[in-house]
Amino acid sequence: FAMVQANDPALSIARTFLTMPDLFNFFLTGVKFNEFSNATTTQCFNPVTKNWALELLAALGIPTQIFGQIVPPASVLGNLRPSIAAELGLAEISVVASAGHDTASAVAAVPASTDDYIYLSSGTxxxxxxxxxxxxxxxxxxxxxxxxxxxxxGKIRFLKNIVGLWMVQECRRQWASQGTKYSYVDLTQMAAAAPAFGPLVDPGNNRFLAPEDMVVAIQTYCQETGQIVPTEKGAILRCSLESLALEYRWVAEQIDHLTGKKHPVIHIIGGGAQNKLLNQFAANATGRTVIAGPVEATAIGNILVQAIAMGEIASLAEGREIVCNSFEVETYEPQEVSTWGEAYQRYTRLKEM
Known part of the structure; x- marks a missing residue:
């Protein structure tokens, strides 16, 4: 729509709309398709009809003819271009449209055998x-x-995108710019050693999106909300992690309410699943069992979808069973639930400010 408003000539001469995964598939095969999971994130898609929102696009002045056929994940698009195959010395190879959206691939790798769980793709x-x-x-x-x-x-990922380890990463970057570098193991140990249940912040507050100095942003928020201002690095990190875990509870309870269903387990996947302290905090704050892993869920899910396409496995359920049997996961049970419940009451008051 910004291109329409700017009278961008590229839009008027465009023939086909391809997202980045679709473009790479086109480079590999010479065929043009729009893969379902990525198409749904373009704001050009109608999730009810599961097709392009052509009427809306036309009303906005966006040419609808550029939007092509949508194909589901695990679609075999065709063979690798002969020129590429010859250059690489390869035989005829099928090219599969996997789940092009990274989170869709990650969720495919959740090692679950039931559907009463919440997934949490943890990273930045x-x-x-x-x-x-x-x-x-x-x-x-x-x-x-x-x-x-x-x-x-054909599943719908009903989800919310929230701040993850962004605050911790930005604090680390700020301290590095001042000459002190820490590993993520160092940061976790510092947080673990800090006093529990100090000041809290709302990670979803816009001030934490792109501050010049995350440390100052956290301290300023605490001061403005009448809390003790953390000065020690460990206290700042623990504030960030405890607040994030409490945000997990906030969103998990929203999901339970909206779906009319209780979800007793949270599967944490992705790079953030390596943060054992946050995993335990998540279990404590939510009062739910947390199962952490696999870390490389996006790559694993991509492979599973390709295996389904090629008939190597029969279903996503079978693929998830393979994940269960192939990768180590860690289970965290809730601890100190009443104390975390008191912290959650403080947190909800901050959310309402």
Whole structure:
């Protein structure tokens, strides 16, 4: 739409709309398709009809003819271009449209055998949600800022994108710029050694999106909300991690309410699953069992989808069983639930300010 407003000539001469995964598939095969999971994140997609929102696009002046056929993950697009195969010395190889969206691939690798769980893709950002058969769109889901994105097997990833380890990463960057470098192991140990249940922050507050100095942003928030201002590095880190765990509870309870279903388990996948302290905090704060791993969920999910496409495995359920049997996971049970409950009451008051 910004291109329409700017009268960008590229839009008028465009013939085909391809997202980045689709573009690479085109380079490899010479065929043009739009893969489902990534198409759903373009804001050009109607999650109810599961097709392009052509009427809306036309009303906005966006040429609708550039939007092509949408194919589901695990679609065999064709063979590798002969010129590429010859250059690499390869035989005829099929090219598969995997789940092009990284979180969709990651969720495919959740090592679950039931559907009563919440997934949490943990990294710089945390994507927390559930898989549904159909999109959940109503006034409450809009108010909660939930989204309906495509998954594998026609599933809808009903989720919320929240701040993850961004605050910790930015504190680390700030201290490095001042001449002190810490590993992530160092940071976790510093947080673990700091006093529990000090000041809290709302990670979703806009001030934490791109501050010049994350440390100062955290301290300023605490001062403005009448809390003790953390000065020690460990206290700042613990504030960040405890607050993030409490945000997990906030969103998990929203998901339970919106779906009308309790989810007793949280599967934490992705790089953030390596943070054992945050995993335990998540279990404590939410009062739910946390299962952490695998770390490389996106790559694993991508492989599973390709295996389904090639008939090597029959279903996503079978693929998840393979993940269960192939990768180590760690289980965290809730501890100090009543104390964390008191902290959550403080946290909810901050959210309401």
């Amino acid at each position: 950002w945390s994507l927390i949600g559930v898989e549904l058969a159909e999109p959940l769109i109503n006034v409450e889901s809009l108010a909660a800022n939930m989204t309906n994105e495509g998954g594998v097997g």
